[in-house]
Amino acid sequence: MTSLSDAQQPPLTADYYSKTCPRFHQVVQTIVVPKQSSTPTTAAATLRLFFHDCMVGGCDASVLIASNAFNKAERDQDINESLAGDGFDVVTRVKMALEIECPGVVSCADILALATRDLILQTGGPHYEIKFGRKDGLESRASNVEGKLGRANMTINDIIPIFESHKYTHREMVALMGGGHTIGFAHCKEFQSRLFGPKPDPSVHPKLAERLKAMCANSSEDPTLSAFLDPISAGNFDNMIFKNILNGLGVLGTDQAMASDPRTRPFVEEYARDQVLFFHDFARAMEKTSVYKVKTGDQGEVRRKCDAFNNHPQGKSV
Numbered sequence: 307m308t309s310l311s312d313a314q315q316p317p318l319t320a321d322y323y324s325k326t327c328p329r330f331h332q333v334v335q336t337i338v339v340p341k342q343s344s345t346p347t348t349a350a351a352t353l354r355l356f357f358h359d360c361m362v363g364g365c366d367a368s369v370l371i372a373s374n375a376f377n378k379a380e381r382d383q384d385i386n387e388s389l390a391g392d393g394f395d396v397v398t399r400v401k402m403a404l405e406i407e408c409p410g411v412v413s414c415a416d417i418l419a420l421a422t423r424d425l426i427l428q429t430g431g432p433h434y435e436i437k438f439g440r441k442d443g444l445e446s447r448a449s450n451v452e453g454k455l456g457r458a459n460m461t462i463n464d465i466i467p468i469f470e471s472h473k474y475t476h477r478e479m480v481a482l483m484g485g486g487h488t489i490g491f492a493h494c495k496e497f498q499s500r501l502f503g504p505k506p507d508p509s510v511h512p513k514l515a516e517r518l519k520a521m522c523a524n525s526s527e528d529p530t531l532s533a534f535l536d537p538i539s540a541g542n543f544d545n546m547i548f549k550n551i552l553n554g555l556g557v558l559g560t561d562q563a564m565a566s567d568p569r570t571r572p573f574v575e576e577y578a579r580d581q582v583l584f585f586h587d588f589a590r591a592m593e594k595t596s597v598y599k600v601k602t603g604d605q606g607e608v609r610r611k612c613d614a615f616n617n618h619p620q621g622k623s624v
């Protein structure tokens with residue numbers, strides 16, 4: 307059989323599983339809702355996992371692939387090593403349930419997209435539409451990750467081109483970074499250079515600095531120590547992060563930097579004033595993210611297990 311060209315691949319659709327797995331959304335909810343209630347770190351873990359998946363070669367579940375003797379996969383690149391286990395766990399559990407409900411039908415990429423959307427809603431964030439029919443990617447290489455994701459020690463001049471390379475506007479970038487960091491946490495190593503020097507960051511509010519220093523005092527012995535990214539309303543998806551950074555209460559240097567740069571500050575101010583606008587823009591930016599470089603038709607497969615390609619240990623040959 308000849309394969310289709312990229313332009314001939316079918317588009318994503320809202321009712322993709324309506325005949326082949328009509329209870330898809332219900333099954334996702336039966337796993338996701340109780341998991342988030344019992345383990346509130348799940349939503350942030352899943353949102354970050356989804357973003358890190360989409361930015362590296364598209365939303366194709368390539369971040370879920372486990373490394374093996376032949377291939378060092380995306381998730382073992384250093385920036386992904388801190389992806390929290392609850393995100394992987396929720397997808398694995400949904401996949402197991404769906405393989406009983408409708409075997410071989412629902413892709414891991416669609417599960418991750420829908421679980422993320424539902425978890426944002428469960429923490430108080432906006433609803434947005436998700437379309438389905440993503441196929442799981444046939445490639446996952448740690449070496450593909452570099453340059454596609456920001457790091458907390460970067461300047462805003464480093465971050466902006468990364469988002470531009472993914473075709474996001476500055477407004478979308480601010481909405482996404484704020485939305486991503488209104489829930490969840492960061493390990494001390496991601497922000498402690500702002501506190502302890504050699505040159506402590508003067509933009510950190512003294513009260514926050516005091517609190518974070520106390521929290522991270524033993525981080526060299528205990529690298530798991532961490533702090534909420536939104537120290538005022540952690541766990542609630544809201545616009546508090548923007549109010550925080552206008553007051554020097556941004557935990558990550560990159561979040562705080564959005565308040566000083568003239569390309570991003572106007573949006574920070576708008577979103578701090580207007581949560582409805584922030585929710586609207588975040589929702590649109592997530593819809594855009596969720597279709598980024600997706601594979602459909604014969605561009606990928608429906609994996610049997612989310613952490614392994616179906617037939618080839620290394621992924622497609624290069």
Ligand code: HEM
Binds near residue numbers: 390
């Ligand atoms: C250049 C931009 C960004 C940088 C530098 C950045 C950096 C970071 C860092 C350093 C952490 C802490 C990781 C850890 O210590 O475990 C983090 C956490 C997180 N990020 Fe970002 N991030 C960026 C953009 C985004 C975007 C756009 C989203 C989603 C839309 C996002 C979602 C998250 C979430 C949800 C967490 C919390 C994870 C958890 O609690 O398990 N980030 N980010």
